[in-house]
Amino acid sequence: MQAAVFYGNEPRLVVEDIPVPVPQRGEVLLRVTACGVCHTDLHVLRSEVKFPAPAVLGHEVSGVVEQVGDGVGNVAVGDSVVCSFIMPCGDCRHCVRGAEDLCEKFFAHNRLNGTLYDGTTRLARADGTPLAMYSMGGLAEYCVVPASDVFPVPAEVGLEAVSILGCSSFTALGALHTAGLGLGDRIAVVAAGGVGSSIVQFAAAAGVSQIIAVDISDEKLSAVAKLGATHTVNSRTEDAAARVRELTGGYGVEVAFEALGSPATFATALDILDDGGRAVVVGIAPAGSTGTIDLARLVRRKLQVLGSYGAKARTDMPALLRMVAANTVRPQEVITRRYPLAEADEAYQALARGEIVGRAIIEMS
Incomplete structure (x- = not known):
């Protein structure tokens, strides 16, 4: 698959071929439809926020379930889904009291080390070099997401537009x-x-x-x-x-x-x-x-x-989808630019120059 890789030595992304990741127990492999272009990624690119490199960024993702790991029962292959940038583990002290926006494993493993919650990444370069994941690493044609962070999208809702639900909304x-x-x-x-x-x-x-x-x-x-x-x-x-x-x-x-x-x-x-x-x-x-x-x-x-860092994924993402289905909120009206994956770096350069009004997205097809 193709992915936009950040090497850490300069604020730019390089699109290259890397192996398709494999989901483990409790995880889902998505064929990414779209990924939002977020200012938080830009902080990482500029080394204003500490994060390991090389890495795949991108944390506003919508897509189609391609494969499920053992123990996954909330979605099936072929389902259209959207994800939030906070990927709740579901069992840390904050998640169990309903404060998923403070999930300890998300901050300790993903935001500090670029891994999922077993301490390892699912991404690597063709030569085997590990690639850190910023959230799910959505600036790629495929990504792996914990099953606790995938939410079925109603059939009447466009899959590209709802990608920005995962961070912006x-x-x-x-x-x-x-x-x-x-x-x-x-x-x-x-x-x-x-x-x-x-x-x-x-x-x-x-x-x-x-x-x-x-x-x-x-x-x-x-x-x-x-x-x-x-x-x-x-x-x-x-x-x-x-x-x-x-x-x-x-x-x-x-x-x-x-x-x-x-x-x-x-x-x-x-x-x-x-x-x-x-x-x-x-x-x-x-x-x-x-x-x-x-x-x-x-x-x-x-x-x-x-x-305020975010919302609570397992209650608020379904609520957002209901609001979109009812036309109460319209994420498509916030999206003003669309780029192919090959132009991911240009999208972030435009964001850095202050040229993007509302939100831009990267479309994979």
Whole structure:
């Protein structure tokens, strides 16, 4: 099969032929249909997030079940499925209490070492050199996924579009859960990329009355206005905090979602909060990044800063699929570019240049 390989010595992907992986007990082999182009992969490519190399990245995947390992009973060969980037083990202390977004085995084995939960990878180069897996390693024609992380896609739903459910939409839904969003809340979404676009769409679907999108790109702001943002603010050309307060009667928002992962956007999210407001930090920042906060304001104004990494795969992925089937959310409207696997590197270079509005996907066929 072909796979886009990251070698770790420069921020680029090389497409090459590697052996098709074999699923082990409790695992599924997928023929990948599409894989989302995510900013988190870009952090790995830029060595801003520590990860072993050589590796196959890609963690927003949809596909068709090609083979199942022993003990798999939830899907069968030929099923169309989608996966989440957090692959719950199901039996660590966090998974058993329902906090799959904190799965210990996922973080200890996959995010630190690039393996599945027996401590080994399923991928290797033609010469036998092991290839680390970022989640399932979806930038390839085939990938292996734990059976706990494959979810059947309704027949009426397009398989390519739902690939972005696994991170962009999954992360957005988790952020809304973390926020404890109320319909009367005024919200702002700081950074209108793939995750920010999904937050806007979900909040609009939930009936939130005021959704303010903040970004430095008029093109991205125009796109999220079509997804449900009631107001847009270009923070490059105007004072974002002053404008948000103007739009909210002088107060600020109850919830600000930070969807990029930078000290500047974190500061903006805090600046636009009303008293008692909640800043939900969603964007993945380069390792070692820090943000600052006025501790006196934090205490006196009763602000909250909440981290949100993702949702809970076994309950939230089926819920997302139901929402897509009901046309409540429309992932196809967030996807603005499509690339073949041969152009995977160009897709990430375009992402690095800030050219991708919403989400791009890599299509395998």
